[in-house]
Amino acid sequence: IEKVWYVRYGHKGDPVFVYLGNIKSATIGHGLIVNDYSNMIDYPDKRHVGMQFDVDLGKIGIETLITDVNQTPLLGGRIFFRPFHNSGLFFLKRLALGFSAATDQNPDQYSGTRDDGVTVVGVDLDLPVIRSSVLEILAFTDMAQMEVGKAYRDKVKNHGRGYTAGLKGTVLKYIGYRGEYRIIENNFIPGYFDTYYEVDRASRPYTLGNTSKPLKRGPYMELTFSFLEKIGLLFTYEDYNLDPAGYYPYLRGTVTISPELLLNRFTLGVSYAKRNVKDVEDFFTARRALMTTELGYNIAPQVQLVIVQRQTFDAKGVPSKNTTMETRIQF
Secondary structure, three states: OOOOOEEEEOOOOOOEEEEEEOOOOEOOOOOOOEOOEOOOOOOOOOOOOEEEEEEEOOOEEEEEEEOOOOOOOOEEEEEEEOOOOOOOOOOOOOOEEEEEEEEEOOOOOOOOOOOOOEEEEEEEEEEEEEEOOOEEEEEEEEEEEEEEOOOOOOOOOOOOEEEEEEEEEEEOOOEEEEEEEEEEOOOOOOOOEOOOHHHHOOOHHHHOOOOOOOOEEEEEEEEEEEEOOOEEEEEEEEOOOOOOOOOOOEEEEEEEEOHHHOOOOEEEEEEEEEOOOOOHHHHOOOOOEEEEEEEEEEEEOOEEEEEEEEEEEOOOOOEEEEEEEEEEEOO
């Protein structure tokens, strides 16, 4: 099964969505707990078979995430209810109340460490304000709280909380947006399980504050663009007024180009993520940046030869690269 990149039924947001395999990006709910998580940071040296399973039955629904079905290091999920779904109240029938949780009971992946688990639980409320082919607006608000194991409590404060409120949606189906304003306690990390998680999962709990004060305030913004499904763009920006751990500003971006714009033979995908971007020059340096470039060539219908270059970094931020060549068959 590790030779299979993924098997998927449906897409995220459909009434039924099932995904089994390597996960490039996974978000639960509005992203305050699990946001853009990937289990492919150390791919292909390590292959993790993850699973996502979502069902929306109208009045009730669930989202689930297992990052590795063989080891289950990280588990996450959300259950949501629409209490007015059958009421006939047009404005309120899509109002949803959600409960989320994600946990990693062995962040350092060493069985000898006791009580080192990290769990984040949350509650959220969202309401579609406008739903049309021209404009979609979903208003939402979230609150989440962290529970850290006893192994960390002599250095960090337990029960840190984060709060957010924002809007997300689409414009003309081609432009997607998400904008939030967050208030974060010093011992809480928003989107704790994110793109970087597999890089610094062992040290991340120690970056939590030993007090809840001072409060951090700042925006999270996300913008996506799809041009006739030929070019896809994504950009996110996150920053706070206080940053003792040196995480922010956090920038992330992806670009994908379909074969129809590349002689019907090639595909191109580039992704980039970097924390603590101090200036323009720092943005273009490789230190502490996660980057992936994929150049594919269509050998035959549904068959691609792909050259993949990935960059990650060690605990000191020193980058390392690896290049692989893969044959991909898509059904």
